[in-house]
Amino acid sequence: TYDVHIIGGGLAGSEAAWQLARRGIRVRLSEMRGTGERSPAHQTDALAELVCSNSFRSDDDEKNAVGLLHHEMRQCGSLVMAAAARAQVPAGSALAVDRDVFSAEVEAALAALPSLDVVRERIDQLPVAGLTIVATGPLTAQALAGSIGAATGAESLAFFDAIAPIVYRETIDMDVCWMASRWDKPSKLGGEARDYINCPMDKEQYLAFHAGLMAGEKTAFKEWEANTPYFDGCMPIEVMAERGVETLRFGPMKPVGLDNPRTGRWPYAVVQLRQDNKLGTLWNMVGFQTKLKHAEQVRLFRTIPGLEQAEFARLGGLHRNTFLNSPELLDRQLRLKSAPHVRFAGQITGCEGYVESAAVGLMAGMMTARDIAGREWRAPPRTTALGALLAHITGDAEADSYQPMNVNFGLFPPLPEVKKKQRKEAYTARAKQDLGAWLGEAASA
Numbered sequence: 001t002y003d004v005h006i007i008g009g010g011l012a013g014s015e016a017a018w019q020l021a022r023r024g025i026r027v028r029l030s031e032m033r034g035t036g037e038r039s040p041a042h043q044t045d046a047l048a049e050l051v052c053s054n055s056f057r058s059d060d061d062e063k064n065a066v067g068l069l070h071h072e073m074r075q076c077g078s079l080v081m082a083a084a085a086r087a088q089v090p091a092g093s094a095l096a097v098d099r100d101v102f103s104a105e106v107e108a109a110l111a112a113l114p115s116l117d118v119v120r121e122r123i124d125q126l127p128v129a130g131l132t133i134v135a136t137g138p139l140t141a142q143a144l145a146g147s148i149g150a151a152t153g154a155e156s157l158a159f160f161d162a163i164a165p166i167v168y169r170e171t172i173d174m175d176v177c178w179m180a181s182r183w184d185k186p187s188k189l190g191g192e193a194r195d196y197i198n199c200p201m202d203k204e205q206y207l208a209f210h211a212g213l214m215a216g217e218k219t220a221f222k223e224w225e226a227n228t229p230y231f232d233g234c235m236p237i238e239v240m241a242e243r244g245v246e247t248l249r250f251g252p253m254k255p256v257g258l259d260n261p262r263t264g265r266w267p268y269a270v271v272q273l274r275q276d277n278k279l280g281t282l283w284n285m286v287g288f289q290t291k292l293k294h295a296e297q298v299r300l301f302r303t304i305p306g307l308e309q310a311e312f313a314r315l316g317g318l319h320r321n322t323f324l325n326s327p328e329l330l331d332r333q334l335r336l337k338s339a340p341h342v343r344f345a346g347q348i349t350g351c352e353g354y355v356e357s358a359a360v361g362l363m364a365g366m367m368t369a370r371d372i373a374g375r376e377w378r379a380p381p382r383t384t385a386l387g388a389l390l391a392h393i394t395g396d397a398e399a400d401s402y403q404p405m406n407v408n409f410g411l412f413p414p415l416p417e418v419k420k421k422q423r424k425e426a427y428t429a430r431a432k433q434d435l436g437a438w439l440g441e442a443a444s445a
């Protein structure tokens with residue numbers, strides 16, 4: 001018998017199991033690796049396997065959002081962060097680990113918890129009752145994905161991401177760009193017809209940009225991703241460019257109906273950005289999903305008028321990736337609205353990255369522990385990295401364009417009064433203070 005069933009022993013599932021079992025809660029952790037089956041990316045049967053890079057990215061908790069997330073997770077007693085510390089290898093200001101030592105540390109810590117059972121088994125159906133955490137990751141096994149799709153509606157479970165780059169609003173040059181909707185169509189949300197930021201291009205700029213897309217170095221699909229479908233609405237921009245020099249001008253770069261107020265005319269081509277979060281700090285480049293290499297994206301997209309100084313919260317990509325439309329499907333506590341005994345955690349919620357996945361696992365574990373204790377969960381403040389990430393996943397992101405997201409300062413309530421140079425330190429200082437207060441309250445509650 002157990003109190004909580006966790007499905008998936010990756011980054012998120014291992015962290016959630018730790019958070020529960022170290023509080024004495026009885027947990028069954030089901031992991032399919034070890035039964036002879038593995039996702040196409042996993043190469044071992046070890047828990048919390050790092051499938052690609054061995055880096056948890058920046059460990060700078062004063063100027064970097066993921067470094068701040070490391071700090072906050074350590075404050076919450078994270079197993080993933082403790083194991084990473086013991087497995088650390090030199091990597092400058094980044095936190096990198098020996099992946100085998102890292103997984104061994106996670107396994108040893110979990111094995112030492114008497115209330116935890118790690119069971120090597122594949123789960124094919126969402127449990128109909130009992131507290132459950134689903135943490136089966138971007139490559140969730142097929143039968144379970146089908147069962148999740150049946151519970152959520154197939155259109156709410158994606159099997160591929162199609163990521164368009166996201167730009168910090170404050171780095172867009174509004175002396176060049178302007179806000180407008182095509183044909184001045186009124187906003188669905190009411191108010192003026194100014195939903196999009198438009199970056200104008202003349203013919204020469206457009207042709208140069210087109211040539212840049214054609215020549216740019218692309219990331220190859222992994223072998224098992226080779227049959228990635230280019231379904232409607234998410235064809236990579238460079239694939240569209242290959243179809244002809246005019247294709248983009250009749251597609252995502254269509255200028256018709258967009259009067260540039262500085263010339264009174266339609267530009268030759270246009271790049272449109274649409275608001276991506278409720279705070280209005282992040283804007284996505286509409287239709288610009290791409291497999292161009294990251295450095296190439298930065299170089300090429302900064303040739304777009306108005307984006308010369310753009311900073312990117314996320315760069316484009318296209319991968320196999322099972323994830324939910326969480327802002328629509330999950331409540332503020334990661335529970336499926338239609339079946340609240342089921343929580344989701346990790347990359348399947350639409351966060352992106354080892355650290356973020358583990359962080360969401362950590363919160364799912366803490367929430368479930370609260371449920372069992374009959375105590376109310378209070379979310380971490382939105383000014384913290386944990387709180388900002390959770391708020392984004394569970395409702396603050398735009399559901400229509402929801403795509404996987406790393407933690408970044410664009411998810412935090414803005415600090416416009418602080419000078420740009422000091423803003424990162426201001427975000428992290430505010431977060432640390434607010435996290436401290438939250439942890440203090442949680443301990444005393």
Ligand code: FAD
Nearest residue numbers: 008010011012032052053123136137141346347353354357
């Ligand atoms: P996972 O770590 O994948 O854990 C899910 C677990 O669930 C797995 O152990 C799996 O075997 C198990 N499982 C699946 N289905 C079932 C089932 N039905 N029953 C029982 N068990 C099941 N992030 C980075 O930060 N850096 C990178 O370099 C990086 N590279 C990536 C490369 C690839 C190819 C992929 C796919 C993702 C990459 N990611 C990377 C993204 C992501 O952070 C990782 O995938 C991360 O491991 C996600 O954590 P998770 O716990 O959500 O899922």
